[in-house]
Amino acid sequence: MHSFDVVIVGGAVMGSAAAYFLGAADPAVRVLVLEQDFSYQRCATTLSVASVRHQFSTPENIRMSMFGSTFIADIGRHLAVDGQAPDVWWHEAGYLFLASAAGLPVLQANHAVQRAEGAQVQLLDRAALQARYAWLRCDDLAGASLGLRGEGWLDAYSLMRAFRYKAQSQGAVYRQARAVRLLREGRRVTGVELADGSRIACGQLINTAGGGAAALARTAGIELPVQTRKRCVFHVRSPARTPGCGLVIDPSGVYFRPEGDGWLCGVAAPADRDPPCEDFEVTHALFDDIIWPVLAARVEGFDAMRVMRAWAGHYDLNLLDDNMILGAHPEIEQLLFANGFSGHGLQHAPAVGRALSELVLHGGYRSLDLSRLGWERVLRHQPLRELNVV
Ligand SMILES: Cc1cc2nc3c(=O)[nH]c(=O)nc-3n(C[C@H](O)[C@H](O)[C@H](O)COP(=O)(O)OP(=O)(O)OC[C@H]3O[C@@H](n4cnc5c(N)ncnc54)[C@H](O)[C@@H]3O)c2cc1C
Known part of the structure; x- marks a missing residue:
């Protein structure tokens, strides 16, 4: 069975941002990104209106967007590969x-x-x-x-491609494959089964499967309210x-x-x-x-x-509060979620990618504290409602 330190399921903007930040923080981490459709025709990323605003009601959303627009404005420095800077038409x-x-x-x-x-x-x-x-x-x-x-706004597909190329240049492996089942041993996720029946072992798994995230979570016994x-x-x-x-x-x-x-x-x-x-x-x-x-x-x-x-x-x-669900579920280890972005995930991808890499490498947030966006509020049914949903 193949084995990676981190397997990311869903290789559009969120999965690719996570792969990039992981490789940038620790080049030794072996990352596999599983994406079921390399054409990206139907993912939210490609179909996005791709706009960025600081005008939210939740402080964490404001801070993530501010980091996002700063990152995007300087994207050539962050994501250039072999001296070639990407243009995301910001x-x-x-x-x-x-x-x-x-x-x-x-x-x-x-x-x-x-x-x-x-x-x-x-x-x-x-x-x-x-x-x-x-x-x-x-x-x-x-x-x-x-x-x-x-x-402002940008080209969403170009942002996703820029994260992906940079992540690949740092060593991340992208594979076109559909994850059908998370492999769980007791409290831990240990790997993933693919549609062709093969299995991949991993140290940690990140669910960035967008509209497919709830179905994937269900295979590990987790009900994601997305x-x-x-x-x-x-x-x-x-x-x-x-x-x-x-x-x-x-x-x-x-x-x-x-x-x-x-x-x-x-x-x-x-x-x-x-x-x-x-x-x-x-x-x-x-x-x-x-x-x-x-x-x-x-x-x-x-x-x-x-x-x-x-x-x-x-x-x-x-469905609880129109805000993302980020991080680990208290009942299961080695599994991180980044789901439920509504209409504001694209601009938050740089901040979420960075946050996921911190959770994987350090077990906690090092830059922005996004713990209020975790599972705890969901399990307690205490919404952290975002009022500015477009
Ligand atoms: C019409 C529209 C307008 C929007 N406008 C904005 C905007 O103006 N600003 C903004 O910030 N955000 C906007 N958004 C939201 C934003 O586009 C999303 O929040 C963001 O792109 C989500 O990225 P993602 O990578 O999490 O999900 P996605 O882009 O949906 O990617 C998920 C990926 O996972 C893959 N996948 C799913 N299941 C599996 C599986 N089992 N195995 C392998 N791969 C799998 C899919 O093929 C897909 O490529 C908009 C969204 C839409 C639909």
Whole structure:
């Protein structure tokens, strides 16, 4: 039986970030990354809107995003291979969270948390908002929160590839294979069984299997409260002009941001129309029923908006509180989880990859203390709720 110090199941952005940070911290660690689909066509990473914000309500999320944008801005230094620096097409532009009068107290409370964590954010009243964005219809708004530094978007696939190439250059082995069962002896995970029946032994195993994480955990007797939810993204064009536009979040939950010669936009389906999902069919009714009416009313010229293409991806949603589950389960050893990222895992991948390497190599966090995002709150049913979920 082959044996590795660390086996990572799921080789998209999270698994590859973990593989990179492990190899960077300790070149002697033998890492195997198992990925069932090297085309990466359907993983959340590839289908992501790939945007980065510091505007969360949970301090840990803010700090992880701040580390993420600093890492991404300097990615050439971190992830160059043989002198070749990757380009992840990082574009800095602030998020703009719009608030009605009813939503203003939450916006202000989140703002206070963000400032306390060192995020560069600014509250705008309606007059300041209108003066700054002439194309925005503000009559029903009470204010907004704007990111001034470190927010923006990038190319998600390029980020994942950059982590992967660098990890491979450090010695990590990538293998296209599906993990079907975790091998458990008493309290310890000792290896993994693959779809072809072969087995691989390991010192530690990391579950970064995204939408496949709960099924994998179940094979070791662990119930991971993470389910997939479909999220549709529409690439639109219109004659509108939106100078200075970053990623705008309407109070309705509809978001949009510039992309190429148009904009990307989307919204989460209402809870009663948002079941666990397996298919990748676009729900076009979301655009007709919710997105278009909101955007046509919000932006001068968006009523002439036309969908050029659309796709659907899967969020891995932690049903308890929309925050990730990170680290070890108290009932099982040598198994680490990094799951339930909802719509904010891409920007947290550098921080999570670093955190996982610390857990493997030191048995605890050395940089950011992310222990509140561990299993304990889940098992006690004490949510650490993230209020700013997009
Ligand atoms: C439409 C959409 C928009 C988003 N927008 C943003 C955004 O703007 N900003 C942001 O930060 N985040 C965003 N996200 C979320 C972000 O993309 C994800 O949180 C992040 O990519 C998760 O990465 P991951 O590696 O954990 O999971 P994934 O990218 O899903 O990768 C999991 C991998 O595991 C593999 N796998 C699964 N099971 C097995 C198995 N049994 N054996 C072997 N391999 C297996 C899969 O093939 C897959 O490649 C968005 C997501 C979606 C769907």
